[in-house]
Amino acid sequence: MEGKGSAVVGNAGPVGGAAEELDGRLRRLQQALQTEGIGAALIVQKTDLYYFSGTFQQGWLYVPAAGQPLLLIFRDFARARRESPLPEVVEVNGTRDIAGKLAEYGYPPVAELGMELDVLPTSHFFQYQKLFAGCTIVDIAEQIRLIRAVKSNFEIARIKAAAALSDKVAARAAELLVAGKSEILLSSELEGYARSLGHQGIVRMRLWGGELFFGHLMAGPAAAVSSYHSSPTGGEGVSGVVSQGAGFRKIGRNEPVLVDYVFALDGYLSDHTRIFSLGPVADELQAAHQAMLHIQELVKKEARPGVVSGDLYEYMLAAVAELGYGRHFMGHDRKRVRFTGHGIGLELDEYPFIAKGQRLPLAAGMIIAIEPKVVFPGRGVVGIENTHLVSDDGLVTLGTYPDQITRLP
Numbered sequence: 575m576e577g578k579g580s581a582v583v584g585n586a587g588p589v590g591g592a593a594e595e596l597d598g599r600l601r602r603l604q605q606a607l608q609t610e611g612i613g614a615a616l617i618v619q620k621t622d623l624y625y626f627s628g629t630f631q632q633g634w635l636y637v638p639a640a641g642q643p644l645l646l647i648f649r650d651f652a653r654a655r656r657e658s659p660l661p662e663v664v665e666v667n668g669t670r671d672i673a674g675k676l677a678e679y680g681y682p683p684v685a686e687l688g689m690e691l692d693v694l695p696t697s698h699f700f701q702y703q704k705l706f707a708g709c710t711i712v713d714i715a716e717q718i719r720l721i722r723a724v725k726s727n728f729e730i731a732r733i734k735a736a737a738a739l740s741d742k743v744a745a746r747a748a749e750l751l752v753a754g755k756s757e758i759l760l761s762s763e764l765e766g767y768a769r770s771l772g773h774q775g776i777v778r779m780r781l782w783g784g785e786l787f788f789g790h791l792m793a794g795p796a797a798a799v800s801s802y803h804s805s806p807t808g809g810e811g812v813s814g815v816v817s818q819g820a821g822f823r824k825i826g827r828n829e830p831v832l833v834d835y836v837f838a839l840d841g842y843l844s845d846h847t848r849i850f851s852l853g854p855v856a857d858e859l860q861a862a863h864q865a866m867l868h869i870q871e872l873v874k875k876e877a878r879p880g881v882v883s884g885d886l887y888e889y890m891l892a893a894v895a896e897l898g899y900g901r902h903f904m905g906h907d908r909k910r911v912r913f914t915g916h917g918i919g920l921e922l923d924e925y926p927f928i929a930k931g932q933r934l935p936l937a938a939g940m941i942i943a944i945e946p947k948v949v950f951p952g953r954g955v956v957g958i959e960n961t962h963l964v965s966d967d968g969l970v971t972l973g974t975y976p977d978q979i980t981r982l983p
Contacts, residue, residue: 576690577832581731582669583694584978587784589637592659592728593660593661593669594660594674595726595728596626596627596628596659596660598726598761598824599625599626599726599886600626600637600643602638602721603615603626603717603718604637604638604639604640604675604721604723605676605715606669606714606721607637607638607639607688607714607717608639610642610688610712610717611686612639612684612687612688612689612712612714612715612769613638613639613684613685613686613709614637614638614639614640614684614687614688614956615637615645615674615687615689615714616634616635616636616637616638616687616688616689617634617635617636617686617690617718618634618689618690618694618698619690619693619780620693620778621695621778621780621920621921622690622718622722623635624724624841624920624963625920626643626647626658626807627643627654627658627740627892628657628658628659628660629645629647629650629653629654630657630659631647631650631653631748632647632648632649632650633645633646633647633649633666634646634650634666634672636672636676636681638681638684639684640856641650642661642662643662644648644662644664644675644676644681645658645660645662645663646664646665646666646671646672646675647664647665647666648665648666648667648668650667650771651663654668661871662679662944664679664829665769667699667921669702669740670704670705670952671944671971672705672731673705673706673797674739678939683707683708683709683960684704684709685709685710686700686709686710686711686712687706687709687710688711688712688713688714688717689711689713690713690714690718691711691712691715691734692713692715692780695717695929695973699711706921713980715723717933719924719925720925720934722919722920722924723917723919723924723925723926723934723937723940723964724939724940725919725936725939725940725941726939729919729941729948730743730939730941730963731840732839732840732841732842733772733842733843733941733961734919734971735839735842736837736838736839736840736842736843736961737837737844737846737961737972737973738770738827738972738973738974739768739772739773739837739839739843739844739846739893740835740837740846740973740975741846741963741973741974741975742771743764743768743833743835743837743846743982744833744846744848744975745975746764746767747760747764747831747833747848747850747919747980748980748982749849750763751825751831751850751852751982752825752962753825753826753827753852753973754824754825755824756786756820756822756823756824756825757792757793757796757809757820757822757824757825758768758812758820758821758822758824758825758974760791760820761788761791761819761820762835764788764791764835764861765788766839767880767910768788768835770800771787771837772839772840773837773838773839774838774839774840775838776842777789777836777838777843777874777922778838778843778921778934779921779922779923780921780923780924781804781923784804784922784923786803786836787819787828787843788835788836788923789819789833789835789836790805790807790808790818790819790820790832790834790835791810791811791819791820791821791831791832791834791835791836792809792819792820792821792823792831792832793825793826793829793830793831793832793844793954793956794808794823794825794826794829794830794831794953794954795829795951795952795953795954796809796821796823796947797812797830797831797832797955797979798906798951798952798953798954798955799895800905800906800909801817801818802817802818803817803818804832804911804923805818805911805945806859806904806905806910806911806945806947806949806955807832807834807949807955808945809821810823817875825852826852827850827851827853828851828853828854828856829851829853829855829953829954830849830850830851830859830954830955830956830979831849831850831851831854832847832849832914832954832955833847833848833849833850834846834847834912835847836922837907841920842854842919842920843919843920843922843961844961844972844973845918845920845922845943845945845961846959846960846961846973846975847945847947847958847959847960848956848958848977848980849863849955849956849957849979849980850980850981850982851981851982852934852938852981852982852983853977853981853983854981855956855979859950859951859953859954860956860979862941862948862950862956862957863948863956863957863958863978864977865897865899865948866893866946866947866948866956866957867958867977867978869890869893869894869897870898870944870958870960871945872889872890872891872893872969873886873889873915873944873968874944874962874968874971875968876889876968877936877940877942877962877968877969878964878966878967878968879935879936879937879942879964879966880935880936880938881931881935881936882933882934882935883926883927883928883929883932883934883936884928884929884930884931884932884933885934886914886915886916886928887914887928887929887930887932888930889904890914890928891914894946899948900946902949902950903946903947903948903949904946904947904949905949906949906950906951909924910949911927914928914929914944914945914946915927915932915942915943915944915945916928916942917926917940917941917942917943918941918943918961919941919975925940926940928942928944936964937964938964938965938966939963939964940963940964941961941962941963941964942960942961942962942964942969943960943961943962944957944959944960944962944969945957945958945959947959956979958977960973960977961973
């Protein structure tokens, strides 16, 4: 499609500095649209917009089932033009300009328009219904999430870089941990260090109401306090408004200190949990931690391309039950979460989910965080979490910091 009007040629942005990276993603999206018989997609959600356009600036990406996509930017146009390598970027004054701009650029009306209905607010949906009154809006969230589930070489390299920095944060935790220091003080020191390494500060989640600030750092009984957060660990937090993560409790000796942090680098995430202690923890806790390391090793061999994600979850549950930790695995009794791992990339909760009832087969190039943990109410949490690459030979762990409990004097 020929460009016209205020369309500009964008410069190579942060998506690897190569238009071909985006070309591959857009081709897969267009193939999905053609398969489903959907005429076009209008990408609105911020992370999806970045994934397909290379910019987080406020706007919309119109992707026809065939032909050249059009990136429409409301704010900031100059930044979007610098950041996105897409060939056609145009400025609009708001949502009401979209239909007119599409007509101006020669895009014909479509019978069905795909949008991300898993995250689109209802009020916005009604607005788009009026805007595109001649077509039916259908959900393409599933197709987009499946495309994003398998990472390119560029994405794998970014996540590997994030994992290396997760290792550095864990090593720094061992240097900063002393008895009597509050959880919130230790977390602020670690988070400041992570920022100095380039942590972007924002950990993005797709789940409605999902939110996370760096991650969870809690010690002893506080780590076993459950919360609303979709995680086996909760924590007291600094107030009831937050209700998760580090609180004001002082860290004691001979208790497990959980450092479950996400490193976010150039948009891409690494999820990483390590356990520390000042002096030895109780034998029961040490044994439970070793059991979780054993589960991790089993999963690394089992999780090959073609294995169904829900079957892997059931495999882990059966192995944990055989070791005698079923009651405390991933929470306590009814408060346990029903997953043991998740995909990770630009968001913390990507496909595939290693969870009850999930039927997505694993594929080479997926990145998944596996997090077998044991929660003992009133005592603490032990276990492990690493970010892994799915390969033909099983899982390849991207971090290198030791998985054992780091015991300090």
